[in-house]
Amino acid sequence: MTPAEKKAIDTIRCLAMDAVQQANSGHPGTAMALAPLGYVLFNEFLCFDPKEAKFPNRDRFVLSIGHASMLLYSLLHLSEVKDEYGKPAVSLDDIKNFRQFGSKCAGHPEYGHTTGVEMTTGPLGAGVATSVGMAIAGKHLGARFSYELFDYNVYAVCGDGCMMEGITAEAASLAGHLKLDNLCWFYDDNGITIEGNTNLAFSEDVEKRFKAYGWNVLKVDDVNDLDALRKAIKKFQKEDEKPTLVIVKSVIAYGSPHKAGSHEAHGAPLGEEEIRETKKFYGFDPDKKFVVEEDVYETFRKGIGKRAKELEEQEDVHSALRDPLWQEDSLFNSMTKGIREFPADAKGMASRVSSGKVLNQIPNANNFLIGGSADLAPSNNTWLKDYPAFSPEHPEGRNLHFGIREHAMGAVTNGLTLSGLRGFCATFFVFSDYIRPAIRLAALMKIPTLFIFTHDSIGVGEDGPTHQPVEHLAALRAIPNVAVFRPADANEVAEAYKAAIALTETPSVMVLTRQNLPTIDRTKFGKAEGVHKGGYVVADSTNPQVILIASGSEVGLCLDVYEKLNAEGIKVRVVSMPCFELFEQQPQEYKDSVLPPSVKARVGVELGIEQGWRKYIGDNGQFIGMTGFGASAPADVLMKHFGFTVENVAAAAKNALK
Ligand SMILES: Cc1ncc(C[n+]2csc(CCOP(=O)(O)OP(=O)(O)O)c2C)c(N)n1
Numbered sequence: 069m070t071p072a073e074k075k076a077i078d079t080i081r082c083l084a085m086d087a088v089q090q091a092n093s094g095h096p097g098t099a100m101a102l103a104p105l106g107y108v109l110f111n112e113f114l115c116f117d118p119k120e121a122k123f124p125n126r127d128r129f130v131l132s133i134g135h136a137s138m139l140l141y142s143l144l145h146l147s148e149v150k151d152e153y154g155k156p157a158v159s160l161d162d163i164k165n166f167r168q169f170g171s172k173c174a175g176h177p178e179y180g181h182t183t184g185v186e187m188t189t190g191p192l193g194a195g196v197a198t199s200v201g202m203a204i205a206g207k208h209l210g211a212r213f214s215y216e217l218f219d220y221n222v223y224a225v226c227g228d229g230c231m232m233e234g235i236t237a238e239a240a241s242l243a244g245h246l247k248l249d250n251l252c253w254f255y256d257d258n259g260i261t262i263e264g265n266t267n268l269a270f271s272e273d274v275e276k277r278f279k280a281y282g283w284n285v286l287k288v289d290d291v292n293d294l295d296a297l298r299k300a301i302k303k304f305q306k307e308d309e310k311p312t313l314v315i316v317k318s319v320i321a322y323g324s325p326h327k328a329g330s331h332e333a334h335g336a337p338l339g340e341e342e343i344r345e346t347k348k349f350y351g352f353d354p355d356k357k358f359v360v361e362e363d364v365y366e367t368f369r370k371g372i373g374k375r376a377k378e379l380e381e382q383e384d385v386h387s388a389l390r391d392p393l394w395q396e397d398s399l400f401n402s403m404t405k406g407i408r409e410f411p412a413d414a415k416g417m418a419s420r421v422s423s424g425k426v427l428n429q430i431p432n433a434n435n436f437l438i439g440g441s442a443d444l445a446p447s448n449n450t451w452l453k454d455y456p457a458f459s460p461e462h463p464e465g466r467n468l469h470f471g472i473r474e475h476a477m478g479a480v481t482n483g484l485t486l487s488g489l490r491g492f493c494a495t496f497f498v499f500s501d502y503i504r505p506a507i508r509l510a511a512l513m514k515i516p517t518l519f520i521f522t523h524d525s526i527g528v529g530e531d532g533p534t535h536q537p538v539e540h541l542a543a544l545r546a547i548p549n550v551a552v553f554r555p556a557d558a559n560e561v562a563e564a565y566k567a568a569i570a571l572t573e574t575p576s577v578m579v580l581t582r583q584n585l586p587t588i589d590r591t592k593f594g595k596a597e598g599v600h601k602g603g604y605v606v607a608d609s610t611n612p613q614v615i616l617i618a619s620g621s622e623v624g625l626c627l628d629v630y631e632k633l634n635a636e637g638i639k640v641r642v643v644s645m646p647c648f649e650l651f652e653q654q655p656q657e658y659k660d661s662v663l664p665p666s667v668k669a670r671v672g673v674e675l676g677i678e679q680g681w682r683k684y685i686g687d688n689g690q691f692i693g694m695t696g697f698g699a700s701a702p703a704d705v706l707m708k709h710f711g712f713t714v715e716n717v718a719a720a721a722k723n724a725l726k
């Protein structure tokens with residue numbers, strides 16, 4: 069290690085110590101320990117242009133151990149990465165205000181908040197899993213354009229926590245299967261987690277495990293050995309068959325006389341005196357804080373400059389890509405222009421079937437829809453018929469066989485979306501629980517990943533309560549910034565897809581039936597375009613006395629009730645409410661026009677729990693829904709048993725009128 073290298077590395081370590089101490093919270097130990105790895109990667113290998121941090125062919129760096137955020141912030145600062153306005157992505161002041169409101173240095177790295185942060189990390193395992201999606205995207209884009217334009221590598225750093233999480237196993241298994249040789253993970257094998265030594269809970273052989281996944285496994289015995297790190301990274305770059313795992317031994321809080329190697333250094337400030345001692349060990353002035361000397365910036369400039377220049381030369385070609393093909397407005401037209409209307413049809417079709425038809429009307433040569441299912445494509449109807457499966461031989465393929473790995477599927481799909489593609493994934497609605505963390509991260513990152521869930525209720529029938537979602541609609545609606553669509557018929561499905569495509573900062577969820585739904589006669593009833601407003605009037609009588617509000621399969625049921633009550637002289641309005649999230653965004657005026665405050669007699673009908681419905685049906689409203697789990701029986705028997713019948717809804721409407 070040259071003196072300049074040592075100084076740069078120890079600067080990172082001191083920034084981590086100082087920032088955590090100043091904030092009086094945070095995770096210094098691992099940021100300090102991995103400073104050499106961060107230095108070598110950023111300064112010598114990562115292809116990026118600090119002035120153009122979003123350049124499409126940049127190498128990706130994902131800090132899956134989000135708690136070690138100070139490592140990333142120090143690196144972004146020292147690399148002088150600029151934000152879109154040409155200002156420092158991370159200033160020294162931001163570092164001094166680590167974890168404080170408004171600082172670019174949030175507790176954990178947040179995508180969209182800090183330029184250079186490729187994704188939001190913190191939930192362990194999510195980062196490495198998402199990096200697999202970024203690697204798939206790199207291969208796909210290379211095949212769609214050219215490998216000169218897209219040949220980026222994806223690097224991710226994980227720790228013992230990531231290694232123990234199930235999502236990491238799913239993602240690694242998939243990456244090995246897909247032979248993603250552009251993917252390199254570093255495993256910080258420091259033997260420490262929060263409760264103490266990893267031998268408390270973790271004794272597997274990670275090397276053997278990853279070899280079994282089909283990975284190339286390399287070892288670096290000491291993270292301070294820069295040459296060993298370089299050798300490993302070069303070996304990864306030459307590898308053209310397998311993803312690479314570099315197992316790196318490190319000592320948490322390296323250099324701290326009393327905390328090095330201890331779990332105490334994981335998530336608490338080292339303390340003023342300990343920091344002074346540690347700075348002395350590094351040969352730094354113990355009395356100074358937040359020190360970055362000019363020659364350290366110079367060291368980084370020299371290292372990064374050459375690779376940034378190479379990238380700059382590609383920028384002309386790439387700028388053509390960004391407009392109109394790459395993440396641009398015109399993508400909306402390209403994606404929606406093929407979507408057609410469905411004719412009215414009393415027999416109709418399941419919304420999973422209409423969804424399959426619509427989904428196949430979306431992709432064309434000019435857009436980037438790509439995705440797949442967790443082994444349920446034939447049931448979810450998510451196969452893109454005109455395209456092959458994605459594979460090492462067919463990286464241009466747009467269909468992903470995710471295998472039965474839902475959690476990783478969600479994260480990988482987020483990785484696709486983060487790379488400029490429009491990623492979708494699918495499974496049964498009841499298993500959305502297995503993907504929920506990825507949906508939450510997509511919402512937090514404001515990225516438009518599309519989650520397609522079929523078999524949405526007790527309408528599943530004989531498979532029984534393990535396969536019948538009950539609380540899932542409420543659970544997903546509870547996540548901020550998620551548009552949950554539960555369309556009522558084929559035309560609502562078509563409009564829901566258009567609405568989802570238009571939402572570029574919000575993930576969308578499609579909730580679709582297994583069973584047939586009549587295609588509503590739109591010459592007689594309200595237009596399906598109402599989906600874009602979240603809720604709209606489907607059927608109406610002048611001066612309605614009672615409003616029936618429903619989503620999905622229950623809208624058809626309410627239309628039957630409407631006919632029956634009309635015949636009895638009761639004036640009814642039916643409101644289809646396919647998306648709470650969009651309805652909430654409408655002006656009060658519109659909301660009141662759909663749900664006039666003067667009409668207090670209201671009935672909500674949905675094959676889920678009541679939670680969330682009171683705001684529409686009011687204190688005195690009736691709700692017909694589920695109050696417990698379903699049962700194994702034919703769907704029509706279940707519908708009767710649980711009260712989803714014309715008679716029962718009509719009775720509730722009359723009750724509401726009392
Ligand atoms: C899914 C998830 N579970 C739990 C946590 C809380 N947590 C943060 S760090 C950590 C220990 C991680 O150990 P390791 O990855 O070895 O990090 P190190 O202590 O070595 O820095 C835990 C349990 C989390 N962030 N994410």
Ligand SMILES: [Mg+2]
Binds near residue numbers: 227256258259260
């Ligand atoms: Mg550890």
